[in-house]
Protein backbone atom coordinates (compact mmCIF):
# COMPACT_ATOMS: atom_id res chain seq x y z
CA UNK A 317 0.00 0.00 0.00
CA UNK A 318 1.43 3.40 -0.96
CA UNK A 319 0.73 6.54 1.01
CA UNK A 320 0.74 8.83 -2.01
CA UNK A 321 -1.03 10.19 -3.90
CA UNK A 322 -4.20 8.47 -2.69
CA UNK A 323 -4.90 8.81 1.04
CA UNK A 324 -5.02 5.52 2.96
CA UNK A 325 -7.66 6.76 5.34
CA UNK A 326 -10.12 3.99 5.93
CA UNK A 327 -12.04 5.03 9.00
CA UNK A 328 -15.70 5.92 9.02
CA UNK A 329 -14.48 9.50 9.16
CA UNK A 330 -14.22 10.59 5.55
CA UNK A 331 -11.02 10.17 3.60
CA UNK A 332 -9.25 13.45 3.14
CA UNK A 333 -8.13 14.65 -0.24
CA UNK A 334 -4.44 15.15 0.63
CA UNK A 335 -4.02 17.55 -2.30
CA UNK A 336 -6.90 19.66 -0.96
CA UNK A 337 -6.24 23.39 -1.39
CA UNK A 338 -5.73 25.47 1.74
CA UNK A 339 -8.97 27.43 1.14
CA UNK A 340 -10.83 24.10 0.84
CA UNK A 341 -9.36 22.81 4.09
CA UNK A 342 -9.95 26.10 5.85
CA UNK A 343 -13.61 26.08 4.78
CA UNK A 344 -14.05 22.52 6.07
CA UNK A 345 -12.43 23.33 9.41
CA UNK A 346 -14.27 26.64 9.86
CA UNK A 347 -16.74 25.11 12.28
CA UNK A 348 -14.06 24.10 14.76
CA UNK A 349 -11.24 26.55 14.00
CA UNK A 350 -11.26 30.36 13.58
CA UNK A 351 -9.65 31.58 10.34
CA UNK A 352 -6.86 33.30 12.27
CA UNK A 353 -5.86 30.02 13.90
CA UNK A 354 -5.96 28.23 10.55
CA UNK A 355 -3.58 30.85 9.13
CA UNK A 356 -1.07 29.95 11.87
CA UNK A 357 -1.31 26.23 11.03
CA UNK A 358 -1.37 26.60 7.24
CA UNK A 359 2.40 26.93 6.51
CA UNK A 360 3.15 24.01 8.82
CA UNK A 361 0.47 21.84 7.20
CA UNK A 362 1.89 22.61 3.75
CA UNK A 363 5.48 21.96 4.85
CA UNK A 364 4.59 18.64 6.51
CA UNK A 365 2.61 17.43 3.50
CA UNK A 366 5.54 18.33 1.22
CA UNK A 367 8.18 16.74 3.43
CA UNK A 368 6.34 13.49 4.08
CA UNK A 369 6.20 12.88 0.30
CA UNK A 370 9.92 13.54 -0.04
CA UNK A 371 10.68 11.19 2.86
CA UNK A 372 8.23 8.49 1.80
CA UNK A 373 6.54 8.78 5.18
CA UNK A 374 2.99 7.93 6.12
CA UNK A 375 1.27 9.73 8.99
CA UNK A 376 -1.08 7.70 11.20
CA UNK A 377 -3.24 9.84 13.51
CA UNK A 378 -5.50 8.73 16.31
CA UNK A 379 -9.03 10.15 16.55
CA UNK A 380 -7.95 12.29 19.57
CA UNK A 381 -5.47 14.33 17.56
CA UNK A 382 -6.32 17.98 17.02
CA UNK A 383 -8.23 18.91 13.82
CA UNK A 384 -5.23 20.54 12.14
CA UNK A 385 -3.36 17.21 12.46
CA UNK A 386 -6.32 14.91 11.90
CA UNK A 387 -7.71 16.79 8.89
CA UNK A 388 -4.57 18.61 7.76
CA UNK A 389 -1.70 16.12 7.58
CA UNK A 390 -2.85 12.57 8.47
CA UNK A 391 -2.91 9.85 5.80
CA UNK A 392 -4.70 7.37 8.03
CA UNK A 393 -7.02 8.18 10.91
CA UNK A 394 -8.91 5.90 13.26
CA UNK A 395 -9.07 4.10 16.56
CA UNK A 396 -6.27 1.96 18.02
CA UNK A 397 -7.38 -1.13 16.11
CA UNK A 398 -7.53 0.72 12.79
CA UNK A 399 -4.09 2.23 13.30
CA UNK A 400 -2.64 -1.20 14.18
CA UNK A 401 -4.22 -2.77 11.09
CA UNK A 402 -3.06 0.02 8.79
CA UNK A 403 0.44 -0.05 10.30
CA UNK A 404 0.60 -3.72 9.34
CA UNK A 405 -0.29 -2.85 5.72
CA UNK A 406 1.81 0.15 4.82
CA UNK A 407 4.75 -0.04 2.44
CA UNK A 408 5.97 3.48 3.21
CA UNK A 409 9.58 3.64 4.39
CA UNK A 410 8.77 5.74 7.44
CA UNK A 411 5.75 5.71 9.74
CA UNK A 412 5.00 8.78 11.85
CA UNK A 413 2.54 8.02 14.64
CA UNK A 414 0.52 10.99 15.84
CA UNK A 415 -0.81 9.42 18.99
CA UNK A 416 0.74 8.07 22.15
CA UNK A 417 3.68 5.78 22.81
CA UNK A 418 1.83 2.49 22.93
CA UNK A 419 0.41 3.21 19.46
CA UNK A 420 3.89 3.95 18.10
CA UNK A 421 5.24 0.78 19.74
CA UNK A 422 2.44 -1.24 18.16
CA UNK A 423 3.34 0.19 14.74
CA UNK A 424 7.00 -0.74 15.36
CA UNK A 425 6.10 -4.28 16.49
CA UNK A 426 4.25 -4.79 13.22
CA UNK A 427 7.01 -3.14 11.13
CA UNK A 428 10.30 -4.19 12.71
CA UNK A 429 12.31 -3.20 9.62
CA UNK A 430 10.82 0.26 9.13
CA UNK A 431 11.61 3.54 10.79
CA UNK A 432 8.77 4.37 13.16
CA UNK A 433 8.75 7.89 14.55
CA UNK A 434 6.77 9.65 17.27
CA UNK A 435 6.88 13.46 17.39
CA UNK A 436 7.09 13.51 21.21
CA UNK A 437 8.48 10.54 23.14
CA UNK A 438 6.80 11.84 26.32
CA UNK A 439 3.34 11.12 24.92
CA UNK A 440 2.44 8.43 27.43
CA UNK A 441 -0.86 7.07 28.71
CA UNK A 442 -2.12 6.72 32.30
CA UNK A 443 -3.31 3.18 31.57
CA UNK A 444 0.03 2.05 30.12
CA UNK A 445 1.78 3.58 33.13
CA UNK A 446 -0.53 1.87 35.63
CA UNK A 447 0.95 -1.60 35.18
CA UNK A 448 4.46 -3.10 35.30
CA UNK A 449 5.78 -6.49 34.17
CA UNK A 450 5.97 -7.47 37.88
CA UNK A 451 2.23 -6.79 38.26
CA UNK A 452 1.54 -9.14 35.34
CA UNK A 453 3.74 -11.87 36.87
CA UNK A 454 1.89 -11.51 40.19
CA UNK A 455 -1.50 -11.86 38.51
CA UNK A 456 -0.29 -14.88 36.56
CA UNK A 457 0.98 -16.51 39.76
CA UNK A 458 -2.36 -15.90 41.50
CA UNK A 459 -4.44 -17.21 38.57
CA UNK A 460 -2.20 -19.71 36.73
CA UNK A 461 -5.02 -21.10 34.57
CA UNK A 462 -6.21 -17.73 33.26
CA UNK A 463 -4.76 -16.30 30.03
CA UNK A 464 -3.72 -12.65 30.11
CA UNK A 465 -5.55 -10.30 27.75
CA UNK A 466 -3.65 -7.02 27.51
CA UNK A 467 -5.39 -3.88 26.32
CA UNK A 468 -3.19 -2.31 23.63
CA UNK A 469 -2.79 0.62 26.03
CA UNK A 470 0.22 -1.14 27.60
CA UNK A 471 4.00 -1.07 27.14
CA UNK A 472 5.73 -3.59 24.89
CA UNK A 473 7.20 -5.18 28.06
CA UNK A 474 3.73 -5.85 29.43
CA UNK A 475 2.47 -7.12 26.07
CA UNK A 476 5.45 -9.49 25.97
CA UNK A 477 4.12 -11.19 29.12
CA UNK A 478 0.56 -11.43 27.79
CA UNK A 479 -1.19 -14.06 25.71
CA UNK A 480 -3.14 -11.76 23.45
CA UNK A 481 -3.95 -8.07 23.06
CA UNK A 482 -7.31 -6.37 22.59
CA UNK A 483 -8.60 -2.88 21.89
CA UNK A 484 -11.85 -1.21 22.91
CA UNK A 485 -13.24 -2.27 19.51
CA UNK A 486 -12.73 -6.02 19.97
CA UNK A 487 -12.33 -6.67 23.73
CA UNK A 488 -15.47 -8.81 24.14
CA UNK A 489 -14.72 -10.71 20.91
CA UNK A 490 -11.14 -11.48 21.99
CA UNK A 491 -12.13 -12.57 25.50
CA UNK A 492 -14.84 -14.90 24.17
CA UNK A 493 -12.64 -16.28 21.38
CA UNK A 494 -10.27 -17.79 23.97
CA UNK A 495 -12.93 -20.32 25.01
CA UNK A 496 -11.96 -20.35 28.70
CA UNK A 497 -14.08 -19.67 31.82
CA UNK A 498 -11.73 -17.04 33.28
CA UNK A 499 -9.28 -14.45 31.91
CA UNK A 500 -7.00 -11.81 33.40
CA UNK A 501 -7.71 -8.51 31.69
CA UNK A 502 -5.21 -5.67 32.14
CA UNK A 503 -4.84 -2.81 32.90
CA UNK A 504 -8.15 -0.90 32.72
CA UNK A 505 -10.51 -1.78 35.58
CA UNK A 506 -13.48 -0.06 33.91
CA UNK A 507 -12.97 -1.71 30.53
CA UNK A 508 -12.64 -5.04 32.37
CA UNK A 509 -15.91 -4.46 34.24
CA UNK A 510 -17.67 -3.33 31.07
CA UNK A 511 -16.49 -6.44 29.24
CA UNK A 512 -17.53 -8.60 32.22
CA UNK A 513 -21.05 -7.16 31.93
CA UNK A 514 -21.21 -8.27 28.28
CA UNK A 515 -19.91 -11.83 28.62
CA UNK A 516 -20.23 -14.92 30.81
CA UNK A 517 -16.43 -15.18 31.08
CA UNK A 518 -15.09 -14.31 34.55
CA UNK A 519 -12.73 -11.34 34.36
CA UNK A 520 -9.86 -10.72 36.79
CA UNK A 521 -8.97 -7.03 36.62
CA UNK A 522 -6.10 -4.74 37.51
CA UNK A 523 -6.81 -1.27 38.95
CA UNK A 524 -5.64 0.93 36.07
CA UNK A 525 -7.68 3.93 34.92
CA UNK A 526 -7.74 6.37 32.06
CA UNK A 527 -7.45 9.89 33.49
CA UNK A 528 -9.71 11.20 30.72
CA UNK A 529 -12.59 8.75 31.02
CA UNK A 530 -12.65 8.15 34.79
CA UNK A 531 -13.74 11.77 35.21
CA UNK A 532 -17.20 11.23 33.73
CA UNK A 533 -19.81 10.72 36.45
CA UNK A 534 -23.17 8.95 36.06
CA UNK A 535 -24.98 11.66 38.04
CA UNK A 536 -23.81 14.36 35.60
CA UNK A 537 -24.90 12.28 32.61
CA UNK A 538 -28.34 11.71 34.15
CA UNK A 539 -28.69 15.46 34.59
CA UNK A 540 -27.74 16.01 30.93
CA UNK A 541 -30.41 13.50 29.89
CA UNK A 542 -33.08 15.10 32.09
CA UNK A 543 -32.25 18.56 30.74
CA UNK A 544 -32.44 17.35 27.12
CA UNK A 545 -34.23 14.00 26.56
CA UNK A 546 -33.48 14.20 22.81
CA UNK A 547 -29.72 14.28 23.32
CA UNK A 548 -27.85 11.18 22.05
CA UNK A 549 -25.23 10.09 24.60
CA UNK A 550 -22.27 7.98 23.42
CA UNK A 551 -19.62 6.70 25.84
CA UNK A 552 -16.19 5.13 25.42
CA UNK A 553 -15.80 1.78 27.25
CA UNK A 554 -12.98 3.23 29.38
CA UNK A 555 -15.73 5.16 31.23
CA UNK A 556 -17.04 3.73 34.54
CA UNK A 557 -19.81 1.10 34.11
CA UNK A 558 -22.52 3.32 35.66
CA UNK A 559 -21.73 5.97 33.02
CA UNK A 560 -22.16 3.39 30.24
CA UNK A 561 -25.52 2.46 31.72
CA UNK A 562 -26.70 6.04 31.15
CA UNK A 563 -25.50 6.05 27.52
CA UNK A 564 -27.37 5.18 24.30
CA UNK A 565 -24.29 3.53 22.84
CA UNK A 566 -20.81 2.49 23.90
CA UNK A 567 -17.93 1.69 21.57
CA UNK A 568 -14.42 2.50 20.46
CA UNK A 569 -13.70 5.97 19.13
CA UNK A 570 -14.23 4.72 15.59
CA UNK A 571 -17.47 2.96 16.53
CA UNK A 572 -18.77 6.20 18.04
CA UNK A 573 -17.97 8.07 14.82
CA UNK A 574 -19.75 5.36 12.84
CA UNK A 575 -22.81 5.63 15.12
CA UNK A 576 -23.03 9.36 14.37
CA UNK A 577 -22.65 8.62 10.61
CA UNK A 578 -25.47 6.10 10.73
CA UNK A 579 -27.93 7.76 13.12
CA UNK A 580 -27.31 11.44 12.34
CA UNK A 581 -28.68 12.63 15.69
CA UNK A 582 -29.64 16.30 15.90
CA UNK A 583 -27.71 16.64 19.17
CA UNK A 584 -25.03 14.36 20.53
CA UNK A 585 -22.46 14.23 23.31
CA UNK A 586 -19.38 12.00 22.99
CA UNK A 587 -18.15 11.06 26.48
CA UNK A 588 -14.50 10.91 25.53
CA UNK A 589 -11.59 13.16 24.52
CA UNK A 590 -12.51 16.65 23.23
CA UNK A 591 -10.76 16.57 19.83
CA UNK A 592 -12.85 13.54 18.89
CA UNK A 593 -16.00 15.70 18.83
CA UNK A 594 -14.24 18.39 16.80
CA UNK A 595 -13.00 15.87 14.24
CA UNK A 596 -16.40 14.24 13.79
CA UNK A 597 -18.15 17.63 13.80
CA UNK A 598 -16.16 18.66 10.72
CA UNK A 599 -17.86 15.83 8.84
CA UNK A 600 -21.33 16.48 10.25
CA UNK A 601 -22.28 20.15 9.98
CA UNK A 602 -25.92 19.19 10.64
CA UNK A 603 -25.19 17.65 14.06
CA UNK A 604 -24.86 19.73 17.23
CA UNK A 605 -21.94 18.34 19.28
CA UNK A 606 -22.33 19.17 22.95
CA UNK A 607 -20.00 18.98 25.95
CA UNK A 608 -18.76 17.66 28.44
CA UNK A 609 -15.52 16.20 27.15
CA UNK A 610 -12.05 15.95 28.67
CA UNK A 611 -8.60 16.62 27.23
CA UNK A 612 -5.90 13.94 27.15
CA UNK A 613 -2.66 15.73 28.09
CA UNK A 614 -0.61 12.95 26.50
CA UNK A 615 -2.34 13.15 23.11
CA UNK A 616 -2.04 16.94 23.21
CA UNK A 617 1.77 16.70 23.32
CA UNK A 618 1.68 16.06 19.57
CA UNK A 619 1.66 19.31 17.62
CA UNK A 620 2.32 20.42 14.03
CA UNK A 621 5.75 21.97 14.84
CA UNK A 622 6.81 18.70 16.50
CA UNK A 623 5.60 16.64 13.50
CA UNK A 624 7.60 18.84 11.13
CA UNK A 625 10.68 18.57 13.31
CA UNK A 626 10.22 14.83 13.58
CA UNK A 627 10.21 14.50 9.78
CA UNK A 628 13.17 16.84 9.38
CA UNK A 629 15.40 15.27 12.02
CA UNK A 630 14.01 11.69 12.15
CA UNK A 631 13.34 11.87 15.88
CA UNK A 632 12.12 10.26 18.06
CA UNK A 633 12.81 6.83 16.58
CA UNK A 634 10.85 4.06 18.32
CA UNK A 635 13.02 1.10 19.38
CA UNK A 636 12.06 -2.08 21.24
CA UNK A 637 14.58 -4.70 22.45
CA UNK A 638 14.47 -7.74 20.13
CA UNK A 639 13.48 -10.32 22.73
CA UNK A 640 10.65 -8.14 24.09
CA UNK A 641 9.51 -7.33 20.56
CA UNK A 642 9.30 -10.98 19.49
CA UNK A 643 6.95 -11.87 22.33
CA UNK A 644 4.92 -8.66 22.26
CA UNK A 645 4.43 -9.05 18.49
CA UNK A 646 2.87 -12.46 19.02
CA UNK A 647 0.23 -10.95 21.35
CA UNK A 648 -0.61 -8.23 18.80
CA UNK A 649 -0.66 -10.61 15.83
CA UNK A 650 -2.88 -13.04 17.70
CA UNK A 651 -5.34 -10.19 18.30
CA UNK A 652 -5.31 -9.24 14.61
CA UNK A 653 -5.97 -12.87 13.65
CA UNK A 654 -8.76 -13.36 16.18
CA UNK A 655 -10.50 -10.13 15.19
CA UNK A 656 -9.89 -10.34 11.43
Ligand code: 13P
Nearest residue numbers: 395396397483484568569
Ligand atom coordinates in the same frame (compact mmCIF):
# COMPACT_ATOMS: atom_id res chain seq x y z
P1 13P B 1 -9.78 3.65 20.84
O1 13P B 1 -9.06 2.40 20.50
O2 13P B 1 -11.24 3.46 21.05
O3 13P B 1 -9.51 4.72 19.82
O4 13P B 1 -9.25 4.17 22.24
C1 13P B 1 -7.91 4.49 22.46
C2 13P B 1 -7.76 5.30 23.65
O5 13P B 1 -6.67 5.59 24.08
C3 13P B 1 -8.96 5.75 24.31
O6 13P B 1 -8.64 6.53 25.41
Ligand code: SF4
Nearest residue numbers: 441442526527528612
Ligand atom coordinates in the same frame (compact mmCIF):
# COMPACT_ATOMS: atom_id res chain seq x y z
FE1 SF4 C 1 -4.41 6.88 27.63
FE2 SF4 C 1 -6.75 7.85 28.40
FE3 SF4 C 1 -5.12 9.38 26.95
FE4 SF4 C 1 -6.37 7.25 25.83
S1 SF4 C 1 -7.31 9.11 26.62
S2 SF4 C 1 -4.22 7.82 25.61
S3 SF4 C 1 -6.37 5.84 27.57
S4 SF4 C 1 -4.73 8.61 29.03
